[in-house]
Amino acid sequence: MFEYRRMASRPSLIAILTALASVPATATDKEITDDRTSKITSTTEIGTAAGTLTLGTNGSVDVTSGTAIEVNGPHRLVVLGNITTDGKTDGRGIWFNSAAGRQNASLSLTGDLVIGDTSTDFDLDATTNVRGLELSGMGFTGDFSINSGSAMTVNGADGRGVLIDAPLTGNFVNNGSISMQGNRAIAIDVVGNVSGNVESWGAVAARYADTYGIRTLGEIGGAFTVGGSVQVGRASYTDEDDVVQPASAAKAGVYVGNNVDGGIVFQGIGANNDLDFNDDGTNDITGDSAVITTGGTAALIIENTRADKSDQIIGLINGEDNLSLVNRGNFSVTGGSAGISATGIILGSAASGAGKTVFEGEMAFDLGTLAVTSLNGNATGIHLKGGVDLPGFFNSGQIAAATTRSTTTATDGTVTYGAGGNATAIQIDAGNDVSRIYNSGRISADAAGEGKVATAILDKSGTITTFQNVGTITAIASNGTANAIDFRANTTGTWLRNAGTITGNVLLGSGNDSVIVDEGTIDGDLSFGLGRDKLQLLNGGEISGSINYEGSLAFIVDSGDLTIGATSVLNATTADFKGEGNITIAVDAANNTAGKIAVSDLISIGNKVTITPELDSFVREDRSFNLITAGRIDFADAGASLELAETPYLFDVELDATDTSVTLNLRPKTAEELGLTNQLAIIHSELLSDTEFDSSLESYVANLKTAGEVNNTFRALMPDVSNDSYNILLMSERRTSRMISERLESVGTTRNDDGSIWGAQHFERLTAGDDGAMLPGTVTSTGLTFGIDQSVSDSWLLGIAAGFVLDQTDRTEEIGSEISMFSPFLTGYALARYGNAHLALSSSLRYTDISRERDLILDIEERTIQGDTTGLGISGSAEIGYDLALGNFHFKPTGLVRALHYKESGYTEEGGFSAGYEVGKRSMNRVEGELGARLQYEIEWRRGNGAVKLVPELRATYAKAISGDEYTDISARFENAEEAFIIQSDKLYDNLKSFGGGVALFGNGATGRIAYDYRDYGTLTGHSAMLTVSLSF
Helix, strand or coil: CCCCHHHCCCCCCCHHHHHHHHHHCCCCEEEEEEECCCEEEEHHHCCCCCCEEEEECCCEEECCCCCEEEEEEEEEEECEEEEEEECCCEEEEEEECCCCEEEEEEEEECCCEEEECCCCCCCCCCCCCCCEEEECCCCCCCEECCCCCCCCEEECEEEEEEEEEEEEEEEEEECCCCEEEEECCCEEEEECCECEEEECCCEEEECCCCCCEEEEEEEEECEEECCCEEEEEEEEEEEECCCCCCCCCCCEEEEECCCEECCCEEECCCCCCCCCCCCCCCCCCCCCEEECCCCCCCEEEEECCCCHHHCEECCCCCCCEEEEEEEEEEEEEECCCCCCCCEEEEEEECCCCCCEEEECCCCCCCEEEEEEEEEEECCCEEEEECCCCEEEEECEEEEEEEEEEEEEEECCCEECCCECCCCEEEEEECCCCEEEEEEEEEEEECCCCCCCEEEEEEEEEEECCEEEECCCEECCCCCCCCEEECCHHHHHCCCCEEECCEEEEEEEECCCCEEHHHCCECCEEECCCCEEEEEEEHHHHEEECECCCCEEEEEEECEEEEECCCCEEEEEEEEEECCCCCEEEEEEEEHHHEEEEEEEEEEEECCEEEEEEEEECCCCCEEEEEEEEEEEEEECCCCCCECCCCCCCCCCCCCCCCCCEEEEEEEECCCCHHHHHHHHHHHHHHHHCCCCCCCCCHHHHHHHCCCCHHHHHHHCCCCCCCCCCEEEEEEHHHHHHHHHHHHHHHHHHCCCCCCCCEEEEEEEEECCCCCCCCEEEEEEEEEHHHHHEEEECCCCEEEEEEEEEEEEEEECCCCCCCEEEEEEEEEEEEEECCCCCEEEEEEEEEEEEEEEEEEEEECEEEEEEEEEEEEEEEEEEEEEECCCEEEEEEEEEEECCCCCCEECCCCCCCCHHHHHHHEEEEEEEEEEEEEEEEEEEEEEEEECCCCCEEEEEEEEEEEEEEEEECCEEEEEEEEECCEEEEEEECCCCEEEEEEEEEEEECCCCEEEEEEEEEEEEEEEEEHHHHHEEECCC
16 A cells, blocks of 8 residues: 555665675576466576576466475565466465575565466365465575565465565565455464564455454564555355355454564554655655454454463564554454444453563554444454553544444334444453553544443553543443443542543542543543542533542532533532632423532632523422532632522522522513513413423523523524415515506507417515514515416407416524415406506416425524415405506506405424424405506607517506404414414515516517516515516417
């Protein structure tokens, strides 16, 4: 994946000196450029003297069995061509053989290797002895390098990609790809001791059962580095019988069983590590390493397999700050199938008699990540099993362990859940020694399943004495127990400082523990064991949850904030609140519980400390809650007392303090005290009734702090009382009348007695202010109408029209309902002319399909509440007018009366939970009058046959309600309420003023007209445009 240049340009000093000392006066070199079909032996090709044997780019070796190339002398092998051996059980690509004695030898491999059975259906479990590259014998001195671009494929169970089975004085570096096919295979297997570095910067894969990506059983004198990718384990698959087989575990992604003097690094881009090793201006590290496993296989195992039972030593990494194990890459470990547990990193062993695993330096995640997941199994991130000495652990990356549970739905709809599993991010078992942990990244555990336990950090060794967190530590178990930190095994005492975020319980042992929350937060219960313990909240530090102790606890709050849940109790021997701090205490009136501070001896309270009650539910009647009890309460200043801060606006709140207790008194305010309008007073009454609302709604509304917040929230809680659907319907009716009037104009101007077909399109956009008739926002309308009419006498023309209108309201604030309406309609009309006078009669039947949507925002939760309904309306109108002509000028006054009856069905809202409504049906009757006038000028564009007229105009209209502008009653019932309530709608707009102009073109039996109007309903104003065309037939 990443080519590493340092080893290529800097071979080991021992290898160089030894090679130089052994070179004879005349060295023999040879390049093979042809295709070979039999084994190549280096001594046969270039003799027994030192030399270089090269398989050129045009050369190749393809043998049917056995070894393709054997190096059995003091030779350097350079492979540029490709090597293939078809030996299904004994195929070996390159064999460095020093059976006759230790050799000076080296390798540069760039070509490809294909080893073993290449058929697609070979037995993945049948034992073979296939090898890609093997070093065996008495030992070697030199550097062995697989270069970028080399691809090695080894097919066969128990196969080896690279096998170092002899001592190596030098370095081994892999920059190529190695792919293993078969069970129990190992991509890179270091059995012999290596004096230098072992590095893999390429892609390594062994994706079958019981495999290893990289295994080191020999000692490594230098550093062990992984800079590329490693993939092991077999994913779930469907076999030839169409049976789904579960995932298969490998042995390990990377396994270290012996000493590594130069430490272990999983390379990548860390916080500030050196990316350019040779200082040539080009980064040698351009991405992160990756270890990916399935079947629950550990990405990394470090355990002591030394035969003499001595300690396994992981030494210091050169250039790092007292570190022995560093991860800058990404580890991903999954169970792969239901019921398979998974562990990410395993250090040490629980086996008896083995030596320790000793890290001379500390372990660090330098922006590295570890993610472990399991379905219906347990998930563990880092597990120290036993015998590990680790000075400390530092994390600036992410460590996450998470379990999920399966769901199965039966044919009858019954859902069965799987078991889920426990989740532990870091687990340190007894028998290990880890003295400190420092976290600036994220450590999380998320457990699914009934009764399951999520633990971010679990120390069973009792050896952690120093713990600091400036990052995030989270434990989540929605149906079980969530422990962020479990140090109960400690008996000597732990110093814990939190300046970050801790979510979950913190459990301490029986020693003398000291906890400092300095600008940080703990959201969970804090429990001290037997001991003389101390807890400090400094500089705005916060704790939410119960505080318990078994020995004694001195609690000091200095400019910190304390939050106590409704069922939590802060227990302490003594308590001292000083500086500017706040105590937030949750109150659940529905269950008659409230948080409490219980101090057995003295509690001291400064004069800048305040209390904020946080309500979990509505207070529907006068209630009192005991918040503080103590042996004695002392205030900093004589005559001082606790003050309230940020009290809920809906309730009257008072504190009643004595020398030993503080009591909170709550009383719901009346609508009059709150200054609510009639509409909002009804919502207030319903909220404080016996109706059961969901906890999120009650908690949010009960804690509103200002009159403005109360008014806005209550308005958002109302059903649609805006009468928007009525107002929009009236606008559509007026628009239909206008279209009929435009048609009358066309007939009157052209004096056409023939029949015509006509069409009209409109677009209208209005902006509303908050005047009680419509909430602030916009109304957008567009639609099409098509009509046909025919003269039935010299004076009368009859017609019919049909069309549809689309209307949409958009709120500028997240309050109130938004409406979408689709309104198809059918209109019949009659037009009559008597000289210069006219009469227009029309009647319409209109259907409405209405979707209402309102948003209810409860702190960080947003609910989109929807309700759909339909309506039916019938209307009629009569217009009279007269054409006063003076030359080419025409002044046309008109008068109109319009009547409308409309019914709208009820609807049930969805998405609001307990804030949703069942709304009853309603109806409207409306009569309005309208006066208008047009001023036109006729221009004869062309005379004679085919005459064309151009008619510009100005016009104005005033409409006013005669009846039907009153308020209407709406019946609504909250989803969980037993009875409905009546709430009054907003008032309809009662008048319209509009003025505008247009231009019409008449000629050759066709008419076209475009018009614009500015419309003013009061605070609803905007623009309207209409295009009409007609064609005589």
